[in-house]
Amino acid sequence: MSAPLLAADNLHTYYGESHILRGISLTLAAGETVGLMGRNGMGKTTLIRTMLGLVKPRSGRVTIDGADVTGSDPFRIAQRGIAYVPEGRGIFATLRTMENLTIAERPGLDGSRQWTVDRILDLFPRLRERQHNMGHQLSGGEQQMLAIGRALLTNPRVLILDEATEGLAPLIRDEIWRTIRLVRDAGIATLVVDKTVSEVTAVADRVVVLVKGELVFAGTPAALLANQLLMQRTLGV
Amino acid sequence: MRNDAWGEGNLRPRLMTISGLLAQCLNSLQYGLLLFLISSGLTLIFGVLGVINLAHGSLYMIGAYATFVVVRATGSLWIALPVAMLGGILLGGLLERYLFRHFYKREHLDQVLLTFALILLFEESRSLLVGNDFYSVPIPTALDFSIPIVEGFSYAAYRFVVIGVCLVLAAALFVWIERTKMGAIIRAAAEKPEMVDALGIDPRRVHMTVFAVGTALALTAGALNAPLSSVYPNMGDGLLIISFVVVVIGGLGSISGAFWSALLIGTIDTMGKAYAPKLSGLAIYLLMAIVLLWRPTGLFGQRT
Ligand SMILES: Nc1ncnc2c1ncn2[C@@H]1O[C@H](COP(=O)(O)OP(=O)(O)O)[C@@H](O)[C@H]1O
Ligand SMILES: [Mg+2]
Numbered sequence: 378m379s380a381p382l383l384a385a386d387n388l389h390t391y392y393g394e395s396h397i398l399r400g401i402s403l404t405l406a407a408g409e410t411v412g413l414m415g416r417n418g419m420g421k422t423t424l425i426r427t428m429l430g431l432v433k434p435r436s437g438r439v440t441i442d443g444a445d446v447t448g449s450d451p452f453r454i455a456q457r458g459i460a461y462v463p464e465g466r467g468i469f470a471t472l473r474t475m476e477n478l479t480i481a482e483r484p485g486l487d488g489s490r491q492w493t494v495d496r497i498l499d500l501f502p503r504l505r506e507r508q509h510n511m512g513h514q515l516s517g518g519e520q521q522m523l524a525i526g527r528a529l530l531t532n533p534r535v536l537i538l539d540e541a542t543e544g545l546a547p548l549i550r551d552e553i554w555r556t557i558r559l560v561r562d563a564g565i566a567t568l569v570v571d572k573t574v575s576e577v578t579a580v581a582d583r584v585v586v587l588v589k590g591e592l593v594f595a596g597t598p599a600a601l602l603a604n605q606l607l608m609q610r611t612l613g614v
Numbered sequence: 615m616r617n618d619a620w621g622e623g624n625l626r627p628r629l630m631t632i633s634g635l636l637a638q639c640l641n642s643l644q645y646g647l648l649l650f651l652i653s654s655g656l657t658l659i660f661g662v663l664g665v666i667n668l669a670h671g672s673l674y675m676i677g678a679y680a681t682f683v684v685v686r687a688t689g690s691l692w693i694a695l696p697v698a699m700l701g702g703i704l705l706g707g708l709l710e711r712y713l714f715r716h717f718y719k720r721e722h723l724d725q726v727l728l729t730f731a732l733i734l735l736f737e738e739s740r741s742l743l744v745g746n747d748f749y750s751v752p753i754p755t756a757l758d759f760s761i762p763i764v765e766g767f768s769y770a771a772y773r774f775v776v777i778g779v780c781l782v783l784a785a786a787l788f789v790w791i792e793r794t795k796m797g798a799i800i801r802a803a804a805e806k807p808e809m810v811d812a813l814g815i816d817p818r819r820v821h822m823t824v825f826a827v828g829t830a831l832a833l834t835a836g837a838l839n840a841p842l843s844s845v846y847p848n849m850g851d852g853l854l855i856i857s858f859v860v861v862v863i864g865g866l867g868s869i870s871g872a873f874w875s876a877l878l879i880g881t882i883d884t885m886g887k888a889y890a891p892k893l894s895g896l897a898i899y900l901l902m903a904i905v906l907l908w909r910p911t912g913l914f915g916q917r918t
Contacts, residue, residue, distance in 0.1 A: 431808060455814030467809040469802045476798040481813045531814055 380443025382407045382566055383428065383459065383535050388437035390420075390427045390590075397423045398434065399590040405535060405568055410561045412577035412598070413570045414612060415587035421570045422464055424587070425537055429461055430454045458486045460533035464540045464570075466524040470513035474504055477512055477523055478530055485532030491563070497526035500556065518549035525556055536560055537568045542576075554580065574614050578602055586611050633767030638888045639881075644773050646880020647780035651835035652853055653860040653872045654787060655828025661804040661867025662824045665714060665725050669732035671854025673829050676736060677702065677836025678845045679744055682751050691754045691841065695779075698837035699830050706829025710822045718821075737848060750844040776838050783834065784873060787827075791869055800824060804867050856883065859902045865912025874914045 381404035390398040397420050405411055413421050426432040428439050430451040438447045441457045455461070469477050478497060484490050498505040501522040507515055515523060521541055528536055538557065542550040554576050561567055561580065571577050578584060578598035586594035586601070588611050594601060601608065608614050656670050677698045684694035713732075717725050752758075753772045760768035791797040803810045803820050811817055836850070843849065860879050864871030879898055886894025905913055 429812060431812065451808070451811040452814050452816050455812055461812045463809065463812070467806060467812075469805055469809070471801050471805050472798055476802075479795060480798050480802055480810075480815070483814065527813070 380440065381405060382442060383568075384440045384443075385424065385428055386438040386440065388424070388427055388434045388439070390423055390432055390434045392423075397590050398427060398437075400437070401587075401590070401592055403585060403592070403595075405566050407534065408564050408566055409583070410567045410569065410581045412581035412584040413568060413587065414572070414574070414577060414584060416611070416613060419587040420590040421587055422539055423590075425461070425539055425568070425570065428454075429459065429537070455531065456486075458532075458534035460528035460531045460536050462521075462524045462528050462536070462538045462541055464543070466517075466520045468512040468515070468520045468523055470511065472512055473508070474510055474512065474515065474519075474523060475508045477527055478504075481527045482530040483532065486534065489532055492529040492532050494530065497530060500559075501526055518545050518552075521545060521549070521553060522556075525553070525560075529560070533565060535566045535568065537570075539570045540572070541569075542571055542573060572612075574608070574612060633764060634888075636763060636767060637769060638885055640769055640773065640777075641888075642881040642884040643877070644777050644780075644880075645884050646877035647777060647784065648835055648839055649853070649857060649860050649880050650784055650873050650876035651780060651831045651838075653857040653864070653876055654784075654869055655831040656857050657861045657864065657867055657872045658800075658824055658869065659828045660861070662800055662807075663710075663714065663718060663821055665717065666722075666729070667828075668726065668729035668854065669736060670828075670832055670857065671850030671852075672733050672736040673702070673705075673832035673850070674836040674853055675740065675845075675848070675850035676705070677833030678751075678840040678843070678849060679740055679836075680833065681837040681840040682749050682845045683744065685751050685840075691751070691837075694840075695834070695837050698833040702830030702833030703826045705833070706826035707822055709829065710825035714825060715818065715821065740847065746847050748844055748846045751840040753841045772841060776842070779838060783831070787831075787869065790827075796820075796823065856898065859898050862902055863905050863912055864914050868912065868914060871912050871914035875912070878913075 383405040385401055385403045388398045388401045389396070401420075401424055403411070403424070413424070415421055423432060427434050430439070430446065430449050430453070433448055438445055440446060441454065441459070446454050446457070472480070475494070478494050482494060498508070503519055504522055504526060507519055512520070512523070525538070525541065541557070542553050545553065550573075557567065557569060557580055569577060569581060578601060581598055583596065584594070584598050584601050585592055586607070593611055594604075594607060652670065652674055656667065659665060659667055659670075680698050680701060681691070681694040684697050685691055688694070713728065717728055753770075757772045757775055759771050761771050761774065762768040791800060799810065799815060799820055800823070803817065807817065810820070856879060860872055860875045863879065864873070864875030882897055882901065883894060886897050890897075
């Protein structure tokens, strides 16, 4: 068996003295969709940021295609084909919509240019209408589309979405979930952090559940849905 | 009303004419634009790299001395100007690559000490290489004349050239920052550096570019002004201080803010020196204090 595209191996991450990640291991194979779930403050964002090199773990490893990238500069990890849609969207408020997209555009690791600015504007017609507006003039939904479009323009192998539907109107949420399916169907491995259990379990191949920095569940969506007690205790649903 | 700062001894009748006023307006513009060349680099470097470069004034000094040396050797300011510009890019690139890069994550005090040490290093090198004398740089003979503006008033042609070159450089800087991909990346890096990294953009290239351009602008300012101010030890010190005022009033990190602020400070300083010499030293610092209290983000730097 070949090494997973992206993997966390026994990660321990601290913020100062607080022990946030307590030995997390997680793999993401090429083309796979994994749902990462858990209540607020359980360490989902910290796990993502550790894998992206934005936070350094105290111990444990992050690997891409089996190669150790722990402690690498974030831009090098991103250049290995890992794209990130951060919690809060991370739009450049002082850049126009178009600039938010064009600065991200580059060919994928294999030289492919599947995702172009035009394709993103076709995917999100609202962004085409707003292309000359500044980032801070966009609505929350438009910013989320922009964050996803920007990530796709790096022609990634992996797309990591942190709370991409949080705080959005139902219609916009639906559009984001449609997009996530489209990305999955395009063969991009996706790691989806979200609190909408029904949607995550519908879109993911596997789900994992975090409680206080530890994995308490890893399995198929069906197995999670079948375990009412676990869902109630760890997700509150 | 009688104001002591306008003391009789300082009342220079020639200034009180229309042509005197016109001359001071042109001087204000020229000085303001020069301040912009210096402070735009300072604010850009602070905005993107997070470093307050105290040695920025010394870079201006280096530009002026380089111009003096090149003009002495070749007799041509037109060779000295591109030498200062390209030399600035090279010097800035090297400084960033081998020095500043290692200080972004350090304490502010370390950064202050580094840039302060650079001032001493640059001035000592200047003293060893060129000595401590005052030198003047001749205005190119082709430009050593005055252009008549109105009856009885003419203005030095070289000063018009300085105004023109500064305007061209300012326009080029605006187009670069506002209309190119690199400019957009620089703005993005000033706003959310971590997100720029996460997009796979190499931040080292961005830092080096910004530092090189900022340094080149400071050297170019020194080169342009050398024939007007002559060259002397520590000549950048006063300009560094006043450039900080420009940067603060313009809003830290804002290029367009620095532009309007530089023109404002250039005018206040020039007019103050001409019409109220005793007040002028105080005026701009008073303005800075008021702006800091009233609008800490600066008068012009309203981006988000
Ligand atoms: N920058 C930080 N400094 C200190 N503590 C933090 C920081 N970011 C998050 N935390 C803490 O780490 C824990 C995990 O946070 P996070 O990874 O954001 O959780 P989640 O994404 O699952 O909501 C929380 O208790 C949070 O308060
Ligand atoms: Mg989170």
